[in-house]
Amino acid sequence: MNEALKQKLSKLPVAPGVYFHKNTVGEIIYVGKAAVLKNRVRQYFQKTHKDVKTEALVREIADTDWIVVDTEMDALFLESEMIKRYMPKWNILLRDDKTVSYVRINMKDEVPYVSFTRNPMDDKATYIGPFYGKSAVEKAVRVLRRIFPYYTRPYNGKKTLDTDLGLTPGIEIGKTSAKDYKRNLRKLIRYLEGDREKLLKELEKTMLNESSKGNYELAAEARNQLFGLRELKKKIVFSDKEFLDISNDQALRQLQELLNLSEPPRRIEGYDISHQSGVNTVGSMVVFINGAAARSEYRKFKVRTSTSDDLKSLREVISRRLKHKEWEYPDLMILDGGITQVKAVLPLVEQYNIPVIGRNKSGNHSKSASVTLVFPKRSDLEARPKSSSSDCQPPDSPGLEHLELPSGSHISRLIARIDEEAHRFAIAYHSLLKRKNMLK
Known part of the structure; x- marks a missing residue:
């Protein structure tokens, strides 16, 4: 490690973000994400056992830059885009392309469901992504399911364990209608696509307006979604493209x-x-x-x-x-x-x-x-x-x-x-x- 890089690493923030390893001519050779930049980036230079490919990568690193973001999932999204933009050679050597994943929701279906795919098609469905790290994306969307319940397979009208757990909207037991379910799915899509801050403001406005009209059930629904998303913001969220620096x-x-x-x-x-x-x-x-x-x-x-x-x-x-x-x-x-x-x-x-x-x-x-x-x-x-x-x-x-x-x-x-x-x-x-x- 050269002295300039050593000094730079001492300034790494304790925050989530995306880091860019560069070689001696300034070419980006690897892009990665981190929940805590300080911990993750320093790991590359610690005297611990690494596999052969990672050791070879570290030998090429002459400089490192980074971008700080609000959350881990902001980092996940930004990492995906930066890899697609720069196509760093070590990302190609160290990663399995099969981990690239999209979230798929077809709002043209009478009762849409949420799924994951590696290959988006031109079929009028909404595809959100790509994301690197299929398990991380699936985990995040499962967390969001508690705020915006959805189906994970084509609707057949049958009650399941997910119905009892409150993970489906409950059309099968008359809890809601297909129209209201789609309305909530659109909120989920907006959240996944990064329209987070605006959605939070709209939910707060809806909660107050419906409450003033005496529509306490709708007000409670908006309140639960608002509070759920505020709490989620502290844990794991998707990219807020509008507010990246x-x-x-x-x-x-x-x-x-x-x-x-x-x-x-x-x-x-x-x-x-x-x-x-x-x-x-x-x-x-x-x-x-x-x-x-x-x-x-x-x-x-x-x-x-x-x-x-x-x-x-x-x-x-x-x-x-x-x-x-x-x-x-x-x-x-x-x-x-x-x-x-x-x-x-x-x-x-x-x-x-x-x-x-x-x-x-x-x-x-x-x-x-x-x-x-x-x-x-x-x-x-x-x-x-x-x-x-x-x-x-x-x-x-x-x-x-x-x-x-x-x-x-x-x-x-x-x-x-x-x-x-x-x-x-x-x-x-x-x-x-x-x-x-x-x-x-």
């Missing part, structure tokens, strides 16, 4: 500098178009909040006005998206394409003051593809601090410019992740439409 995220800070934004981009939307020879043309919109994928915000579009013209399809998708004022407008849009695509979209978003950039990669959507950004010329932007994102000087282009980013930079990792996700989501929808048409 994004000032510590280097990719978002560098994007702020590069694009002369007043703040780091909190909500980023990525777009992609997919079709096969002009057939089943679709568009995808993926959303990242504070650098983490917000799957509940994803949207897909079946293109109506164009079949094989990608520019017209992209303009249609962006136009339709902007009409949805109930969807929060983004702080940044990332397009799959270069100067042509950015120029096609800029007139649509100017009145909303939404920055737009393109990723020009000649059709290569892989994580290893180089990242070349296209964005408005620096001379067209207000004066701003010099960006530290890249040392190269971009060439001029009419109104727009290119900037080639180092393949391992923080911005490159984040943009590649967003682009890959937008491409995956578009392909999944296109494939679904293709299968449906083949069955006609």
Whole structure:
């Protein structure tokens, strides 16, 4: 251990969080989570018996950074997103991909149930995740079941032991209705997706309002859920994406500098178009909040006005998206394409003051593809601090410019992740439409 790292480790907080081990050139080689950062990170450097792979990892560690979060489950969620963004080599070597897990709830079912899966499908169900550590996720959701009772398998109307224990909503014994059960399931989904603080405030408001109206049963239900979640907050909760400290995220800070934004981009939307020879043309919109994928915000579009013209399809998708004022407008849009695509979209978003950039990669959507950004010329932007994102000087282009980013930079990792996700989501929808048409 070098002296600088030794000094750094002495400042580790007694708090949950995510840590990043780096090698001598600053590359992130391992991402991990901890209930107590001070204890977990120091374990790597203690003279205790370790397996061969962990010993090899420790020999490569030259530096360590960390992000403090509120709870253990915040750390679980953030760890998952950071692993997907950076794909550290030692996470791949030390982890079993089979531990990745999603929570699945299909609200289209008459009586939905909660389950877990490793492979989300485009079946209109809600998927929350991914999470690393299947047992930790299942444990957390079981704890939440005492506050928001749910079924764990397709409903058959039969009373079970879970009914007596209060772990099901009790539709089978007339305790509640399917409609009220779905209402409570939506609260569970919001909680799992990170809408925690807002949900707590709404439950408190509901409790007071129903009590003032004399609806004491509804007031008691809201009270029990409110008190249960407050107590749970002290133990184990899922990610609160809205309140993560994004000032510590280097990719978002560098994007702020590069694009002369007043703040780091909190909500980023990525777009992609997919079709096969002009057939089943679709568009995808993926959303990242504070650098983490917000799957509940994803949207897909079946293109109506164009079949094989990608520019017209992209303009249609962006136009339709902007009409949805109930969807929060983004702080940044990332397009799959270069100067042509950015120029096609800029007139649509100017009145909303939404920055737009393109990723020009000649059709290569892989994580290893180089990242070349296209964005408005620096001379067209207000004066701003010099960006530290890249040392190269971009060439001029009419109104727009290119900037080639180092393949391992923080911005490159984040943009590649967003682009890959937008491409995956578009392909999944296109494939679904293709299968449906083949069955006609």
